[in-house]
Structures are given as C-alpha cells and as structure tokens.
Amino acid sequence: MRVLFLGDMVGRSGRTAVWQRLPGLIRDFRLDFVVVNGENAAGGFGITEEIFRATLNAGADVVTTGNHVWDQREALVFAPHEERFLRPANFPAGAPGRGSGLYTARNGARVLVSNIMGRIFMVPDLDDPFRCVEEQLAACPLGEQADAAIIDFHAEATSEKMCFAHFVDGRVSAVIGTHTHQPTADHQILNGGTAYISDAGMCGDYDSSLGMDKEEPLNRFLTKVPRGRFEAATGPATLCGVGLDISERTGLAEAIAPLRLGPRLEETIPAFWR
Amino acid sequence: MRVLFLGDMVGRSGRTAVWQRLPGLIRDFRLDFVVVNGENAAGGFGITEEIFRATLNAGADVVTTGNHVWDQREALVFAPHEERFLRPANFPAGAPGRGSGLYTARNGARVLVSNIMGRIFMVPDLDDPFRCVEEQLAACPLGEQADAAIIDFHAEATSEKMCFAHFVDGRVSAVIGTHTHQPTADHQILNGGTAYISDAGMCGDYDSSLGMDKEEPLNRFLTKVPRGRFEAATGPATLCGVGLDISERTGLAEAIAPLRLGPRLEETIPAFWR
Amino acid sequence: MRVLFLGDMVGRSGRTAVWQRLPGLIRDFRLDFVVVNGENAAGGFGITEEIFRATLNAGADVVTTGNHVWDQREALVFAPHEERFLRPANFPAGAPGRGSGLYTARNGARVLVSNIMGRIFMVPDLDDPFRCVEEQLAACPLGEQADAAIIDFHAEATSEKMCFAHFVDGRVSAVIGTHTHQPTADHQILNGGTAYISDAGMCGDYDSSLGMDKEEPLNRFLTKVPRGRFEAATGPATLCGVGLDISERTGLAEAIAPLRLGPRLEETIPAFWR
Amino acid sequence: MRVLFLGDMVGRSGRTAVWQRLPGLIRDFRLDFVVVNGENAAGGFGITEEIFRATLNAGADVVTTGNHVWDQREALVFAPHEERFLRPANFPAGAPGRGSGLYTARNGARVLVSNIMGRIFMVPDLDDPFRCVEEQLAACPLGEQADAAIIDFHAEATSEKMCFAHFVDGRVSAVIGTHTHQPTADHQILNGGTAYISDAGMCGDYDSSLGMDKEEPLNRFLTKVPRGRFEAATGPATLCGVGLDISERTGLAEAIAPLRLGPRLEETIPAFWR
C-alpha cells in the first residue's frame, strides 16, 4: 500500500503548494493514504479550521501537528470535533482533541496514525513519548486492529528520534520525524521492518529560516533585540515528505524514499511508485 | 575545484571506514581538498593524537571538531602544535589550538577553513558565532587572501544553521553543518553563491543512536537510570558528507551534492565528479 | 510537632557538619522528625551507603535526594533495601528504590515524606511532578493515613516551585524546595495552611560554587575548557534548612522558619523552638 | 554610604508599593543611593516610559532591567535617551540604550551601576558576562573613577551567580542577583570585600507565581494547554531588596542585609541602618 507523508506546511506558500500538488500526486501515483503535518500552516503558527478543512479537501486523510498546535486558539475549539485532526498524544490526559486514530485507507486497510512529541529541547514538556507509544501499541497492535501504523514523531534531537524508532522497530510501519523543517537523507528500513526518517522536512519556502522570512530571525541572532514579528516567507514552496510502501500482509515497510518537489531542493519522487 | 567534506567520524567503525575509503576517493575523483570532522572519533568522545594523524595520513587536509573537542584530554596538548587541527573558533580568546586556518589545496588554491559552533541547545556556550565569522571574513576575505572558504558550522538548531548561512551567503564558498549526525537533504546553493547543507551526517554505524550502541541510550530514555557507559556502535559504518565544486575564479560554489557510501543509507556520489 | 529539614549536604565538609550538629539539635530542641537531603554528600556527587547510614545514625529519619541520586553507582544497590532512602518519586515506574514513605516520628505521628523532582531546566526529565503528587495524596491523604506530609521538591525554577506548592496547598504540611543550594528567605504559610520555602539551601561551604571548590567552576565559565575535576570545597560548612511546627490535629503548618548555623551566613534558629 | 537595591517590581501591585514606600525609606534611613529593577513593572512584561519616570520620581537613582527589557516596545524608544535606564550591558554592541553608568549619590560619591545578564538557562543568549564585567572594570576601576560599584546580575543559575561574584570579589562593592523573584538568605561579604546575595527577590505579590496571578501558570503546568494570558497578581505587594553599607574610603562593602516589607514574608530592615 502506498502512503505519502508531507512534513510541516509553513504559511500560505506552503499550504497552497500542498493543496495544488496533492490531488495530482494522489491520482498519478494511486496513493492509498496521505498524512500532512499542519502545525505551521497559519502564518507559521498553528492552524485554522479553514486550513484544516482545505487540507482534507486536497486529499489528506489525517492532519498532524506538534508544539505549535494551539497557536491559533480556534484549534482548541475544532480539535475535539475532528477525528482527522491530531495533536501530540502525550499531552496530559484531558487535553482537547486526540493524539491518534484508526482510519480506513483507499485500499481498505485500517491505518493507525499517531502523533507523538519528543521531549529533548522541546516546549511544552509533555508526557513520556516512549510510554505513550507503548500504551498505544498495546491497545491497537499492528496485525490485529491495525493493518498499518504510522507515527509522526515531532521532535528536535536526533538521538531521541533514533532511539524512539528502535524502540518501536518491528511494531509499526513507519516512524516519520518532523519539527526541524529540514529533510534528512537518513531514510532506512530498520532491522525489524519499520521505515524511518529523522525528518520529513517542511513544505515551505526553503529560501528562509524554517519557512519564515529570514530578516527578523537573522536580526534576532545578530542583535538579540526584536525589531518586528516573525512572518512566513512568501517565495515559492518546495514540498518535502516521504513515500512509503507498506506490506498489506505484515504491515511493515517494504520501501521508504523521499519526495521533494519544488524550486530549491533536488527534486525526487520515490522510484517504487513509478 | 573539488572538495570533500566528511561529517563526524564516530568510533572505531567510523574512523576505520574513513581511513579505508578516503585514499580511493581522493584518487578516483581527483579531489583537491578534504575536510573531516573528528570530534567523536575516539569511542564517540573526542579524538586522540594518533587518530588525528592517521586521518591526515588517509588524505584529510584539515580535521575539524565541535563540542566534544576536549573529551580526550590529550587534545589540549596536541591542539596548539597542529595547524591542521581545528576546534571551534568562538571559544573565548586564549583557548588552546586554533579555530581556523589557511591551507593550500592540491590545485594550489588557498582555502580558508573555519570551525564555528552554534549556541542554541549547545554546551558549552561559546561566543557569538555571527560576530566570530564576521571578524574572520574581515581578516581574510574570499577573493583576496583566500581562494575558497569552507565553514564547518557545528550546531543543533536548523534555524541557527539557516540564518548563519544566509548571513555569510556570497562571502564564503560553503557552510556545512555538523553535529546532529544525520545527513540532511536540503543542500542548495543560496542566492549569493554559497553552498549550504544543514548537516553532513556522520561517518559511523547508522544502526545506532548517533553512532553509539543503542542499548544504553535507549535504556536512559526508558528508565532515566544509567545502567552502563555509552559505547560506540561496532557495526559497519556508512560514510556521509558532501562534495563541492568551487569556482576557482570567484571562490563561490558551483555545485553541492551529498556523498553517502555504506550499507545502511541510499548510496550516492556527486554526479558532477564523474 | 517539630520537624527539621536540612538541605543538600555537600561533600565531606557538609556531611561532617550535619553529623556533628544534628544530635545536639534534636536533643536541645526536642525534634520529632528530621529529613536531610543527601544527593551531594559524596564529594558533591551522589551518596554512598556508608554516608547514608551515618546520616541516619546522626538522627535523620529520612534521607532524600534529587538529580544526583545515582552518581555513586552503589546507590542502585542499596536503594531498594533501604526504607529511609528516597529518590525522586517521579522516576518512571520500575526505577530502583522508592520515592516516598510513611514513617513514625518520635511523637508517634505518621509522617509521609515524598521526594519529587521538577522538570524545568532539569536533567533527567522525569514524569509529571504534579500528577505524581496528586496520585500520592490520593493514596495517602493527610488526616487519614498520614498525620503530616512533607515534600522535598527538588527543582530549579522558582515558577515551578511556587505553582507546585499552590497546587498542594492545604493538602500537605510543607513543600520544601531543594537543588539550588542557596537558601531563600521566602518561607511563608500559604493560604491553605501549607508551609513553603523555595529552597532550604545546602549544608556545605558557602565560600564556593554550590559547595564545590570554586576554582574549576570559575575556570569553566571563563575559558569553557576543562582544566580539572569538580571537587567539593573543604572550608567549614554552614548548615541550612528550615524548622517546621506542624499541627498534630490538622497536619497543617503552624510555623516555618529558617535554620542557619555556621561561619558564612547570618545565623538563625526558629524562634518558635525556644 | 547607604544603598538600597530593590528587586524586580512586578505589575501594578509591585510598582505602586515601591512608589509609596520608597520616599519614606530614603528619608527615614537617609539613603544615599537607590537602584530598582523594573523589568516586570508593566503587567509583568517590561516597563513603560511613564513607569520608569514615576520610579525615578519616587527616589530611584537608576532603574535596571533584564531579559524582559524590551517587552514593551516603547522601551526601544526611550532607552537611548535615558541615562538612568539600564538594560543588560552584554547585549551585542549597537543595542539601544546603555548597560552601565556612573552616577552621583546624595553623599557625592560616584557610583558605577552595571546591569549584566547571565547565560545559563537564559534567553536571549547575550555576550559573555565575565568578559563584559572585566572590560567595564578596566574602563572604570573602583577607587579611581568610581567610589562604589554595584552590579545587578540578572541570572537564573546559582552556580553562575556565585562564580560571577567570586570573579569580581574585591573589585566591586556589591553583586546583587535578580531574576528568580524569590529573595535568598545567602547574603554575605565575600573574602575580598564584595557584598553578595544570589537574589534580591521581587517587589510584588508573593501569593502568586513570580508575582503573576497563579491561575494560568498553574494551568500550564497541569495541562500544557494555554487557557488565557499571564496577568500580574493584584494582591498587596511585599517589597524585597537589600541594604548595603559601602565604605566611602575603599568602596568595598561593610555590611549587607535584606529588606523585606509587606504582608507575606518575614519583615526585616537592615539593622545597621538604625
């Protein structure tokens, strides 16, 4: 089964590019399931209900988030009603919305998607991501309730990302890192059959600082004195993510490869999709 | 001119792979200049004089480091005498050793190499990397004393890496990130002509946590209680780095592409070297 | 009932002063219960079994710890067998030893003592201290199983300390902060009857950096280059802690005042003990 | 000569209490010089020009700040014109305003006041505070251009505060810590004659979280989900600071003692002022 995961959409540039390209990708490559991280879709900070819906309309099955999930306060309102909207599962019990869900892919497979946040260098400091995933997999094991399991692990430190992936290796289809906004090239299938990449990269303008206009971030580094607000960069976006091929028999990964489409990075499409 | 930059060698597995492969790479691709980051070469922690020399013997022109530079105390002794050994330049004045140097490449070009450390999430907290590079470029501008300028920017946060690169864009040949030990796929030539990649990746065993045996790091994440020491992983290493093509006329970059050689990641060699 | 809490003993100087003075304090002021934080008792790093026993012999009813608890590896061995040794309760389930206990004071009162670690700026990142204390108080509520409840909240940030104390205000006898090694003067009885102080201070040499010889810490701040090890300071120690008067009827605090004995700080003994 | 230093005024409650009590304190105790930290005076976040002026009118000679200095954007406008307004001196060169000044006390003494920020756990990451103070003392040594020298060291970690004080011991009259908003009881005169306290405490409502209404900070600790804004607490403020007696001959400290006035903490006035 073919899955596409797109990293953090940043601002108008990023979300527009996703909305424009995603329907064609789904059609051309007969994708069964699509996950998009939307934590920076609204000007770089959070996501609105309108953007969330438009992303579903473009073909996403699930929208995941991260530390920026509540930057737009309206997310607190729509999160509880939207099955396809995920915030990190390791928020303390009682947080609005949900951290994981079981969805039906276009090929009929039941796909567990979970959004979990790391703790190293991250704010806010959520509950233990390792225990969180352990509980989720106990409740919904791959091969029983779920035919595939995809985790958006939203974290900064590569050590935490690697150890998290080793911890669930053989028990989920894929661990896809997000948050750093730069795609990594370390995609591999781990020993137990779980696909892994440290970071999917962002969908945004790569002539920027993390998709944000670089002027004010650079000013802060140089002077430590704020001069203005952080604004999303407005140049054309490059889409970054990964394509997965997941065994319909075992739920484990048969292939993982990056997808990059746009003006700034080396373009690539998973060869096993062709 | 052809430059190869190899990311953090980790442990015996990583350094041995570099020593074995580097002479062939230099010969086969007629490389003019080679930089290798060696901060984790001795069991993951620092570098010894013997390892440093063996790395030069294998063909490295310069060995750079980072936050782990003094983990092997003997580095404090040999650093001051070794022109080709760099520690981060933004250590306070008076630190042992040097942070940059001007070297002659095999094509006769004078190459400025600078090793600078970021500050976000990094220990120890060194001097301002932006001011540091500003001073270095004032003292040794590209196109005057230097025919090429390569910066190993050893840092964690992608925002700091991107802003640093934009800051020196057009004034150096390349900004190569190190420290996260995972290669990124965001290599590009910035608007001003500077080649950039967020992280070169490591030269080490990618079935690991940052090149270290994954058992104890994973134990720490799970239990928070130390059970043993951190040891370098012993599986076969994958070499990660970037190839650069630098204009002999302008000193700016004409091409940047990843190099990955080994069993775990997708292998690639810069196409423009063939 | 009269309780004495002594802050982090640091090194030989600190522990020796505690051992020498504690018996006299217990006798002279007819103390019912004594808690001592011992996380830095062994040269500044952790605690040995011998030091732990000697501290009990000097009159401590319970020895608490903090982030340094496992610095001496032997603590992993004796912790599980020692009822009167506490490590932070919010270590993940399965950690060696215990995080709280119910003890009988010399006046017959049943005293719950709990050792909990904060998360802001702290390593390792343990479980949520707020949820941890909630569970403890549910299992052993003040006025039912316990006649008094004392929490050693080992944390860095004053915001977390204050919020933690407000959270349990009226439900425990006292929240005593430790870890910063400097006594605060903000002791007060909160609105609900819980005694509070941000930090008890350390029992150690105050002509130092946190009880450690100041030469190497200062060297690190100045040069960022290690020159030697951190050693405990050897000058005479000042004892720092707080005295509590806890109602035998309600278990809430009737008085809190600092105790400081030694050569460097303004000496004081709780007036309500005389 | 008699100096009063008052810690961070927080919100209306804190600043009003300072304005009401300060004139009487100056008159009753014949104070020669007064420094007030104002970084949280405007609702907890920064300071306005009007508040700054009212604080001078109440008798402050200098208003210092810290990490919150630019929270009110108007501070960027008035800082450059106000000699008696200090922001941390270790902002990069070119920052608005000034970090130190030489002022004439009511007894005619020339008093150097310097505001310097620590780096451990602090944002933004400013220049090296140790080098900063070294340069200031080289330019304006105690006993030559200055008859007294008072440093507001705005920092989180007690290790950095202690080491900073030891570094300048004998070269300044006093190092007064600010930022943690809880007064410490570790005031002492160091071996070289410099008065020291880790933190002066705040001037604000101590039934709070750092002077802020405790509801939202506590909500964030419990749920990690924002519910509202941080607002200054509105209960009556307790003034916290220290009194200094500085030798007019040597510029070194002869005495340091806390001042605490208000409803929540143990009240005290320096005995040597009576």
Ligand SMILES: [Fe+2]
């Ligand atoms: Fe993001």
Ligand SMILES: [Fe+2]
């Ligand atoms: Fe994020």
Ligand SMILES: [Fe+2]
């Ligand atoms: Fe490294």
Ligand SMILES: [Fe+2]
């Ligand atoms: Fe590093």
Ligand SMILES: [Fe+2]
């Ligand atoms: Fe301690």
Ligand SMILES: [Fe+2]
């Ligand atoms: Fe501690």
Ligand SMILES: [Fe+2]
């Ligand atoms: Fe403050």
Ligand SMILES: [Fe+2]
């Ligand atoms: Fe502050």
